Amino acid sequence: MPHATSVSTGLSDNLRGMLWKTAGTFNFSIQQAIVRHVSFGLHPFEIAFFRNLFGLLFILPWFLRNGFEPLRTKFIWLHVLRATLELLGMLSFFYALSITPLAQIAALGFATPIFTTILAIIFLKETVGFRRWAAILFGFAGTLVTLQLGAGPLSIGALVMLLSTVFLAFVLILVKVLSRTDSSITIISYSNILMLPMSFVAALYFWQWPEWPQLVWLVILGVVSSAAGFMDTQSLRLAETHVVMPLEFFKLIWAALLGYVLFSEIPDIYTWIGGAMIFVSAVYIAVRAAKS
DSSP states (O other): OOOOSSHHHHHHHHHHHHHHHHHHHHHHHHHHHHHHHHTTTSOHHHHHHHHHHHHHHHHHHHHHHHTTGGGOOSOHHHHHHHHHHHHHHHHHHHHHHHHSOHHHHHHHHTTHHHHHHHHHHHHSOOOOOHHHHHHHHHHHHHHHHHHTTTSSSOOHHHHHHHHHHHHHHHHHHHHHHHTTTSOHHHHHHHHHHHHHHHHHHHHHTTOOOOOHHHHHHHHHHHHHHHHHHHHHHHHHHHSOHHHHGGGGGHHHHHHHHHHHHHHOOOOOHHHHHHHHHHHHHHHHHHHHHHHO
């Protein structure tokens, strides 16, 4: 990530990164709303298959330009493991989206950096000081608030969403390992190629042919999902981590607005408080990791 050589240049890059990040958080929330909308007629597993199908179109230009060069790797089994865990995370995420308020999904999604940090300690032997441990515990407390632990039966959708964040944390650890030897294009290519047939197998039991309006939404889903990932990458390329990370909270705001307007969902106070706690913890962990 380039650093500013002057105040004016730094402000310009940071501002551009902030704009990319804000747009990315909105696209991410649009993706969630589309999955929720389409899930009224199609099973979430089938939606995941079509998401992977149209996501595959995103990487075709690389193969047209470079042939099969992006598939060169010495660690194919790690790519298979990563794709499997990513698919499990996606299936869990899409299923949770079909039965859980969008704002609660967004709030619990902030827990991914917390689980990633814990896994990095266990598998990558990374050293974490007292302040980051305190942030992790604070984030877990926020998760318990969001889940309203002790206030009644736990929501299945919320628990499935939490499981999805754990799968994604494992995926991020594997990305960190694979990035030591493989390019980003190689990692993304294997992810898309391997998840497509696996998601098709998962969708077969629930299969029904989508109607044309549903198919249009599924195409939009693939485009929006790819665009969200691109915007997030652009934001981190242009701006510093501590500048763009606080904008992640827009995901909760967009989700609350879209949930209210499109699905008449009203987030409760536990979602806002717990989401804010998890978010503050995640931002602190990310910023400390960037500076270390």
